[in-house]
Structures are given as structure tokens and as C-alpha cells.
Amino acid sequence: MPQEIKDIIIIGGGPTGLFALFYAGMRGVSARLVDALPEPGGQLAALYPEKYIFDVGGFPKILAKDLVKGLLEQASQFGQPLHFAERVVGLEEDGGLFTLVTERERYPGRAVVIAGGIGAFSPRRLPQPAAAPWYGRGVYDRVLDPEQFRGQRVLIVGGGDSAFDWTHQLLDRASAVTLVHRSDRFRAHAATVSAVSAAAAAGRAKVLTFHELADVRGNGDHLTGVTLRDTKSKSTHDIEVDAILPMLGFVSDLGSIAEWGLTLQKDEIVVDILMETGRHGIYAAGDITTYPGKLKLIATGFSEAATAVNQAVHRIYPEKKVAPGHSSNMAIFGQKDD
Ligand SMILES: Cc1cc2nc3c(=O)[nH]c(=O)nc-3n(C[C@H](O)[C@H](O)[C@H](O)COP(=O)(O)OP(=O)(O)OC[C@H]3O[C@@H](n4cnc5c(N)ncnc54)[C@H](O)[C@@H]3O)c2cc1C
CATH class of the missing domain: 3.50.50.60 (FAD/NAD(P)-binding domain)
Structure with a gap:
């Protein structure tokens, strides 16, 4: 059975990818997320679940695994599919439609957000x-x-x-x-x-x-x-x-992402201020990106995910604005305009 075409397909279920999935739902577009690891959270789940994080806004101190729990709950509220233990091994493009190829499936989508962190990684x-x-x-x-x-x-x-x-x-x-x-x-x-x-x-x-x-x-x-x-x-x-x-430490591997014709610096994808990779419709966010002044932090990944998704939404649906408005006013959360 061919998989349903989603507006945005997200590679990576670390904090950046999870936030991107939430954001796509908040903007009212369809999305799916794919990750090679068996569980959500990226580096937080794989490398330091029991460590406290002190520099995520709103949490004076939070265990990495608890932040992942919150991110997953936030990302799951719109019922968009998440696929774990599935490595992305290819990306095809035909007539403006992308197909993300994994070890098991083919997922079509109108735009791609790469939130692949340091690549699919494994401990040394x-x-x-x-x-x-x-x-x-x-x-x-x-x-x-x-x-x-x-x-x-x-x-x-x-x-x-x-x-x-x-x-x-x-x-x-x-x-x-x-x-x-x-x-x-x-x-x-x-x-x-x-x-x-x-x-x-x-x-x-x-x-x-x-x-x-x-x-x-x-x-x-x-x-x-x-x-x-x-x-x-x-x-x-x-x-x-x-x-x-x-x-x-760990060894990471960008795998097939390195072969998609994106501009790379070492193992990072060069993006512009709109999180565009240079290939139309393909955006990147989080640790996998580089630009002058880049900070590899969870907070930065959140912000980049929002930018990437907002740009993708506007590209797919030009009538939808880039700027999302305030969540505190959104009908999707049962709120009313001020
Ligand atoms: C020990 C340690 C402590 C840290 N402490 C802090 C801290 O206190 N504060 C802070 O802000 N940051 C901290 N960081 C950094 C923070 O964890 C990263 O900035 C953050 O995880 C980046 O999120 P991400 O979603 O961009 O990437 P990641 O968390 O790396 O997630 C990327 C995901 O993409 C998946 N992926 C990659 N390639 C593929 C593929 N081909 N197919 C399918 N899936 C793929 C990976 O499996 C992974 O799950 C710390 C990092 C470490 C290692």
C-alpha cells in the first residue's frame, strides 16, 4: 500500500524533529517523522537520558528523558505519525514531490525537514x-x-x-x-x-x-x-x-544524506537564514545545520524547526502566511483572538 502524501516529512526524532512535528500540526498541515533510533529523543535519549539540562527556557532544571517525554506529548497531540527504528536511506524527487526512502517504506511528501542531528549515531x-x-x-x-x-x-x-x-x-x-x-x-x-x-x-x-x-x-x-x-x-x-x-564517545554517520546534493561543511548542512538548504523544498534544522554563529543547543533547534516549518508551510500553501501568529490566540488550541 503506498503511503499517504504528507505536506512535511521530518527526518529525525530528536528535540528539533519532535518540535518540528508539533509545529507542523499547529500550522494545520500534515506531517510525519522518521527516526533510526528505537525511541524518540535523539541525543537526549541515546546519550544522556539521566542528565539534567539547565538551559531550556521554562525549565530551571529538567532531566533529559523528561524533556523528551514532554516533547513527545506535545508532538503527538495532532495524531501525526511517528516511525522509529527506521533509518532513512534515500530521497527521491519527481515533479516537486519528494519520496523519503527508508529501510522498510517509501514516504511521499511535499517538503522535507532534515533534523538529523549528528547523523544516525552509535557509541564507539x-x-x-x-x-x-x-x-x-x-x-x-x-x-x-x-x-x-x-x-x-x-x-x-x-x-x-x-x-x-x-x-x-x-x-x-x-x-x-x-x-x-x-x-x-x-x-x-x-x-x-x-x-x-x-x-x-x-x-x-x-x-x-x-x-x-x-x-x-x-x-x-x-x-x-x-x-x-x-x-x-x-x-x-x-x-x-x-x-x-x-x-x-560515539561515531556518527550522515549516511545517504551526504549524497543528496546539499552543500555540506564537514558533516553539517549549510543553510540560509530561512533554514533552506539550497534544494527547493528541503529544509534543515538543529545540530545538523551550520551557518555563521551557529549554536548547537536544544533551544536553537526549536527556533530553527519553527523557521523551517513556517517556510515550508508558506511554500506549499502560499495563501498561508510565514508568520504563525500567537499560539495563545489559536483556535486549534481552543483559544480565541484577543
Ligand atoms: C552529553 C550531552 C549533553 C548535552 N547537554 C545539553 C544541554 O545541557 N543543553 C543543550 O541545549 N544541549 C545539550 N546537548 C546538545 C543537544 O543534545 C543537541 O543540541 C540536541 O540533541 C540536537 O537536537 P537535534 O534534534 O537537532 O539532533 P539529535 O538529538 O542528534 O537527533 C537527531 C535524530 O536524527 C536521527 N537520524 C539521523 N540520521 C538519520 C537517518 N538517516 N535516518 C533516520 N534517522 C536519522 C538520529 O537517530 C537522531 O535521533 C548535549 C549533548 C550531549 C551529547
Whole structure:
């Protein structure tokens, strides 16, 4: 069955794409959203669901996963379809109509908003072959529920924000936390590094610099321990662990988006002030875009999504104005003009 033609098809279900879907509904046009991840939220859901965000307007402090919940509720209110675990692998154009091609479907639309963030991304994996069989049953590169590690002996690998944040957050849950990093230079917030260092000084955690993972051991289905190597002396020692959390950053892949004839700078799409990509009818918003003064922030993504959708709406329906008016006056929300 061919899919229904929507006015706007949105690639990406991070904060920018979710807000774009809401905005399309608010402007009274049809839309659908497609994302490769199995759940909404983009980086917020995949990389830092348990971290607080402090710089989204109206929320002095909000957990990333709670912001996603709110965005999803806001985006879903007009009943527009959202498709997850579906990677976009192509875009075709015929007579001004676009077709978004995914691994499973073909979605036609009159305009496209690319809110693909840093591309379809995946956490960087441990290079040690011995770790590979333990992924998902002892080695976890995403923490969806920190309670999972209550009472466990946890090894965290890395020297960035995620490594330090999780070391800090697991101090009171895990029975032992060891952080290993290949150097003594950290790329994490100074305050979190200080908090973890203080915990280590108090014997509540171990921080091993100039160390790396050398081997992973298990018994049947249970991970039981690792061998760590001192990168300076090359000596090794074994410790018992129940879980390994590699926090090594992530690799992202623009995939087929890079082949759509858009102007790219590194892995970002160059847009103008109207969020137009240079290909008529294709707009971009959020982390995937670049222009002078670009800020890669959630707040910026919201604003760019509004611009992209308003422009697309006006392009498809010239009788509809670019400026949306105030939501506080809109009949669609049951409000009346002042
Ligand atoms: C650890 C960390 C902490 C942060 N803290 C803050 C903060 O405090 N405040 C702040 O403002 N910002 C913060 N950010 C940045 C913020 O998360 C990003 O600016 C925001 O996520 C960008 O939203 P987006 O929707 O544009 O992209 P993303 O969140 O990256 O979402 C893009 C989505 O597009 C999907 N996608 C990409 N390619 C395809 C494809 N081919 N097919 C299908 N789907 C595809 C991806 O799967 C992804 O879900 C933080 C980032 C990190 C990593």
C-alpha cells in the first residue's frame, strides 16, 4: 500500500524533529517523522537520558528523558505519525514531490525537514576483541537505568563527561566503581572531576589513569573480571567486575544524506537564514545545520524547526502566511483572538 502524501516529512526524532512535528500540526498541515533510533529523543535519549539540562527556557532544571517525554506529548497531540527504528536511506524527487526512502517504506511528501542531528549515531565500541561477545550482557555503552547496576562492581572506561558523570552517579548504587583512562587528561566538567576525585580520595571509587583494558573474562553467561594494563610500565593486574561501561564517545554517520546534493561543511548542512538548504523544498534544522554563529543547543533547534516549518508551510500553501501568529490566540488550541 503506498503511503499517504504528507505536506512535511521530518527526518529525525530528536528535540528539533519532535518540535518540528508539533509545529507542523499547529500550522494545520500534515506531517510525519522518521527516526533510526528505537525511541524518540535523539541525543537526549541515546546519550544522556539521566542528565539534567539547565538551559531550556521554562525549565530551571529538567532531566533529559523528561524533556523528551514532554516533547513527545506535545508532538503527538495532532495524531501525526511517528516511525522509529527506521533509518532513512534515500530521497527521491519527481515533479516537486519528494519520496523519503527508508529501510522498510517509501514516504511521499511535499517538503522535507532534515533534523538529523549528528547523523544516525552509535557509541564507539571497545577496540579489544575480547569485549565484543559481552556487549549487552555485561558490557553496556548506554545506561538506560542506573538502578541496573545497584550492588554491582562496575568498570567505567573513558575520560570524558559521560565517564565521569556515570562514575559519580553510580557511587551510591554500585558496590565498587573503577574508572580507567589512558591518560591523565580529562575532557569532563571540572566540578564532576573534583567530585569523583574526592570520592576516590575517600575510598569510595578508584580512578586509574594511564591504564587501559587488556582482557575481559567471563564464566558462562556472566562477566567476571578484566585485566587492566598500566600503559607506562606495561604491567597488568586483574580485577573482578560485573559490568563494564565503555564511555568512549560515539561515531556518527550522515549516511545517504551526504549524497543528496546539499552543500555540506564537514558533516553539517549549510543553510540560509530561512533554514533552506539550497534544494527547493528541503529544509534543515538543529545540530545538523551550520551557518555563521551557529549554536548547537536544544533551544536553537526549536527556533530553527519553527523557521523551517513556517517556510515550508508558506511554500506549499502560499495563501498561508510565514508568520504563525500567537499560539495563545489559536483556535486549534481552543483559544480565541484577543
Ligand atoms: C552529553 C550531552 C549533553 C548535552 N547537554 C545539553 C544541554 O545541557 N543543553 C543543550 O541545549 N544541549 C545539550 N546537548 C546538545 C543537544 O543534545 C543537541 O543540541 C540536541 O540533541 C540536537 O537536537 P537535534 O534534534 O537537532 O539532533 P539529535 O538529538 O542528534 O537527533 C537527531 C535524530 O536524527 C536521527 N537520524 C539521523 N540520521 C538519520 C537517518 N538517516 N535516518 C533516520 N534517522 C536519522 C538520529 O537517530 C537522531 O535521533 C548535549 C549533548 C550531549 C551529547
